[in-house]
Amino acid sequence: xxxxxxxxxxxxxxxxxxxxxLARPVTITTKMKPYGGDGAYLALYLTNAQGGYKGxxxxxxxxxxxxxxxxxxxxxxxxxxxxxxxITGASVGAGRTLTVTVDLADALIxxxxxxxxxxxxxxxxxxxxxVVAPLTANGRRQAVAGRGFVQxxxxxx
Amino acid sequence: xxxxxxxxxxxxxGLVLALFAGTGAILSVEPALERAQARPGGGSVAxxxxxxxxxxxxxxxxxxxxxxxxxxxxxxxxGYQTARVDPATGADLGPWQPSGTMxxxxxxxxxxxxxxxxxxxxxxxxxxxxxxxxxxLLLLVGGLGGWRRLGRPIRSSGANRWHAVxxxxxxxxxxxxxxxxxxxxxxxxxxxSDGAADTPVFPEVATSASRAPVATLAxxxxxxxxxxxxxxxxxxxxxxxxxxxxxxxxAGYVNQATGALLNWQAHSPAQTIWEWAYRLxxxxxxxxxxxxxxxxxxxxxxxxxxxxxxxxxxxxARPRIAGxxxxxxxxxxxxxQGGATWxxxxxxxxxxxxxxxxxHLGAMDDAGPMPAAQALILLTATYGDGAAxxxxxxxxxxxxxxxxxxxxxxxxxxxxxxxxxxxxxTVSARLAQAGWQELTPLARIDRQSVRDFAxxxxxxxxxxxxxLKLDHRIAFPEPTPLKLVRREVFGCGVGTPSAILxxxxxxxxxxxxxxxxxxxxxxxxxxxxxxxxxLASSRRDGFVEIAVRRMTDGVCSSYLHGLEPGDxxxxxxxPNPGFRAAKGRAPVILVAAGCGIGPAIGLLRHLRPxxxxxxYFGIRDPGSDFLYRRETNAxxxxxxxxxxxxxxxxTGERARVQDRLRENAEELAHQIAAGxxxxxxxxxxMARDVGEAFDAILQPCGLTVADLKAEGRYLEDVx
Numbered sequence: 001x002x003x004x005x006x007x008x009x010x011x012x013x014x015x016x017x018x019x020x021x022l023a024r025p026v027t028i029t030t031k032m033k034p035y036g037g038d039g040a041y042l043a044l045y046l047t048n049a050q051g052g053y054k055g056x057x058x059x060x061x062x063x064x065x066x067x068x069x070x071x072x073x074x075x076x077x078x079x080x081x082x083x084x085x086x087i088t089g090a091s092v093g094a095g096r097t098l099t100v101t102v103d104l105a106d107a108l109i110x111x112x113x114x115x116x117x118x119x120x121x122x123x124x125x126x127x128x129x130x131v132v133a134p135l136t137a138n139g140r141r142q143a144v145a146g147r148g149f150v151q152x153x154x155x156x157x
Numbered sequence: 158x159x160x161x162x163x164x165x166x167x168x169x170x171g172l173v174l175a176l177f178a179g180t181g182a183i184l185s186v187e188p189a190l191e192r193a194q195a196r197p198g199g200g201s202v203a204x205x206x207x208x209x210x211x212x213x214x215x216x217x218x219x220x221x222x223x224x225x226x227x228x229x230x231x232x233x234x235x236g237y238q239t240a241r242v243d244p245a246t247g248a249d250l251g252p253w254q255p256s257g258t259m260x261x262x263x264x265x266x267x268x269x270x271x272x273x274x275x276x277x278x279x280x281x282x283x284x285x286x287x288x289x290x291x292x293x294l295l296l297l298v299g300g301l302g303g304w305r306r307l308g309r310p311i312r313s314s315g316a317n318r319w320h321a322v323x324x325x326x327x328x329x330x331x332x333x334x335x336x337x338x339x340x341x342x343x344x345x346x347x348x349x350s351d352g353a354a355d356t357p358v359f360p361e362v363a364t365s366a367s368r369a370p371v372a373t374l375a376x377x378x379x380x381x382x383x384x385x386x387x388x389x390x391x392x393x394x395x396x397x398x399x400x401x402x403x404x405x406x407x408a409g410y411v412n413q414a415t416g417a418l419l420n421w422q423a424h425s426p427a428q429t430i431w432e433w434a435y436r437l438x439x440x441x442x443x444x445x446x447x448x449x450x451x452x453x454x455x456x457x458x459x460x461x462x463x464x465x466x467x468x469x470x471x472x473x474a475r476p477r478i479a480g481x482x483x484x485x486x487x488x489x490x491x492x493x494q495g496g497a498t499w500x501x502x503x504x505x506x507x508x509x510x511x512x513x514x515x516x517h518l519g520a521m522d523d524a525g526p527m528p529a530a531q532a533l534i535l536l537t538a539t540y541g542d543g544a545a546x547x548x549x550x551x552x553x554x555x556x557x558x559x560x561x562x563x564x565x566x567x568x569x570x571x572x573x574x575x576x577x578x579x580x581x582x583t584v585s586a587r588l589a590q591a592g593w594q595e596l597t598p599l600a601r602i603d604r605q606s607v608r609d610f611a612x613x614x615x616x617x618x619x620x621x622x623x624x625l626k627l628d629h630r631i632a633f634p635e636p637t638p639l640k641l642v643r644r645e646v647f648g649c650g651v652g653t654p655s656a657i658l659x660x661x662x663x664x665x666x667x668x669x670x671x672x673x674x675x676x677x678x679x680x681x682x683x684x685x686x687x688x689x690x691x692l693a694s695s696r697r698d699g700f701v702e703i704a705v706r707r708m709t710d711g712v713c714s715s716y717l718h719g720l721e722p723g724d725x726x727x728x729x730x731x732p733n734p735g736f737r738a739a740k741g742r743a744p745v746i747l748v749a750a751g752c753g754i755g756p757a758i759g760l761l762r763h764l765r766p767x768x769x770x771x772x773y774f775g776i777r778d779p780g781s782d783f784l785y786r787r788e789t790n791a792x793x794x795x796x797x798x799x800x801x802x803x804x805x806x807x808t809g810e811r812a813r814v815q816d817r818l819r820e821n822a823e824e825l826a827h828q829i830a831a832g833x834x835x836x837x838x839x840x841x842x843m844a845r846d847v848g849e850a851f852d853a854i855l856q857p858c859g860l861t862v863a864d865l866k867a868e869g870r871y872l873e874d875v876x
Contacts, residue, residue: 036260039272063347065354068356125230128392147236
């Protein structure tokens with residue numbers, strides 16, 4: 001059975017995310033395909049409906065010199081936002097599952113926002129925005145398939 | 158010091174290094190295999206990108222791999238796919254799937270499948286490999302007698318020889334692997350930069366423009382396929398996105414509407430250095446170099462095995478008998494390189510102890526005050542060109558700490574080396590200079606001669622006033638039973654009864670491995686030490702053959718001459734790797750007298766027909782002691798022997814081989830200039846005369862016998 005790669009509860013410092021009273025913990029579960037190869041670097045981030053970057057939720061893979069391969073996220077953040085170290089963990093191995101919990105403002109749900117995932121595997125490929133999951137109440141516990149190294153992503157709150 | 162570092166590093170990391178090198182050797186074939194799949198041709202990147210995009214509208218990436226294979230990745234309803242494409246036409250050549258096995262081996266090689274902890278081990282192993290390379294090189298240089306002799310033949314046997322020969326051959330490749338591996342490891346841990354962060358800034362592009370056909374993009378039209386590393390397409394429907402472009406020279410972006418090259422950045426020095434380290438380590442893009450490195454890497458498991466064996470043998474050879482130096486009447490100190498000298502020292506110590514003397518046996522490095530000593534006996538080998546052996550490196554600096562007593566110095570060595578017993582001479586001279594009195598004069602033992610050792614022991618016994626019988630037994634291999642099948646006797650009429658004896662193994666027994674020129678050890682009934690005879694055959698011949706002259710008081714030769722066909726003896730093989738015909742096509746000059754013809758015949762039997770070979774053979778009278786007359790005629794007839802020059806000493810001509818050599822001086826000088834090798838088989842007196850003749854012959858070429866010996870081109874098998 002796939003092991004839990006990471007479980008983290010954290011408070012994001014996103015400007016959008018209002019006061020804690022109006023926020024709720026959202027658990028995002030990202031399951032990797034058994035692609036065979038080194039651990040994947042992932043960037044989980046929030047965009048508006050047009051893909052405009054709003055904030056970083058989680059980064060997997062600690063070596064910043066490889067972050068440019070998470071190309072859409074890297075481009076939007078101009079080389080990673082300040083304070084990203086606090087929401088960075090280990091790269092996620094093939095077949096493993098990453099679980100992170102973030103506090104998101106209620107106002108972000110059903111407001112056209114999307115959770116996106118950029119992924120990159122060394123000596124393999126970069127997959128910008130391989131997952132695009134609209135953040136809606138109805139979308140809870142619905143698996144969204146990835147187009148690259150991610151098997152599926154689902155969130156729950 | 159070098160030896161200690163080399164041993165400790167090798168013992169501690171031998172297995173780990175064998176694993177890294179073994180996996181590296183497997184990986185080394187990958188670039189060559191991939192290279193075989195590469196197709197030639199191709200115009201500009203724009204052209205190929207357009208051809209591929211026409212077939213695969215969802216193409217997302219075009220990549221030219223280091224070995225020339227071009228692959229394209231595109232989305233399909235089943236997910237992403239990667240296909241090999243023909244750079245000339247853009248046609249699909251089938252799916253591209255990296256080997257899962259190779260990926261696994263690569264992970265094992267890079268990280269032992271343990272991520273960063275394993276990568277740290279890999280980096281450490283590379284550093285240890287570099288240390289082993291440096292210390293190994295210094296040991297080789299010391300052993301061969303200097304940097305300029307590094308290419309000379311290695312004269313040792315068994316594991317020592319294999320370790321040195323293979324280590325020397327693999328040294329360059331292993332050094333490259335180790336240094337580049339270290340660099341890549343340092344880059345992995347951020348201690349040096351690999352330039353991975355030196356990427357160009359993402360450009361700002363206006364949102365209004367629409368995408369132009371890729372074939373028209375100016376920046377891509379200027380780049381040839383051979384220079385491409387990777388082209389990534391902009392996201393569909395995002396006009397602000399751009400093409401990503403990486404080439405052999407740098408990286409940048411291309412505007413999808415205007416075709417302009419944006420934010421181009423040439424490779425930084427850090428990137429260039431890292432790329433070269435990567436290329437030289439993996440052979441990616443240098444497939445033939447990768448294969449060379451792989452061959453070197455494959456040597457590491459062998460080096461680890463032979464190195465461990467050498468260490469064990471050396472350790473086991475060190476005797477454990479030792480009384481306190483402070484109470485010993487006779488102090489014996491040994492300077493040993495490979496362990497053999499320890500064996501002789503132990504025999505001496507036991508014999509003196511048996512004679513009732515209090516003895517201390519130690520290493521020359523442990524020299525110090527000897528308050529009760531009446532005599533000091535030093536037995537020492539020589540390392541390389543006259544240097545101290547492993548256990549005597551500090552001896553000379555300790556001479557001043559010792560109280561002066563009568564001293565005997567015995568050197569061990571190989572007469573074929575220019576610095577024969579050189580360190581023993583240095584020690585003897587230093588002690589004489591410091592006012593030490595001689596117990597017996599400096600003596601030398603050539604190639605572990607047990608007989609000479611016993612003779613020296615008798616002299617030492619006389620000087621000490623006690624009977625000293627040194628019966629040193631070298632550990633001999635398991636004897637093999639041999640049955641005499643043929644016996645031919647010559648020379649009875651001229652006072653040199655010589656027999657050619659051919660043996661086979663009795664049914665059920667197997668022939669051991671041996672080459673012509675190796676030695677057959679025979680212990681005659683009632684004798685306590687073996688006698689050695691040069692072999693006139695190889696294992697391939699299927700029989701064991703020797704030529705033996707009966708000496709008047711020779712126990713063993715009389716015993717062998719008395720054998721009748723069908724009789725059995727027991728004998729063993731002692732390798733003599735220093736006496737072999739060189740490989741290749743250079744001329745071979747064999748000089749033999751009397752029964753020395755045996756090993757010469759053995760070598761000739763396996764020479765390639767057509768290779769220039771001359772036999773100078775000295776006998777007394779062709780009517781009596783012409784050994785191997787029929788055999789040499791046959792060798793002449795089939796071309797394995799080009800010329801036979803005879804010298805008869807008891808006929809009217811009264812000629813010896815050295816006379817024939819002088820008569821043919823011009824031809825010989827010519828053959829030696831052509832890389833020829835001289836092999837001499839016979840008695841010591843004959844070898845000395847032949848040596849003088851060759852020195853005279855070589856003089857016009859500016860060479861000496863010593864020069865040829867140092868190159869392994871003048872070999873003697875002398876008894």
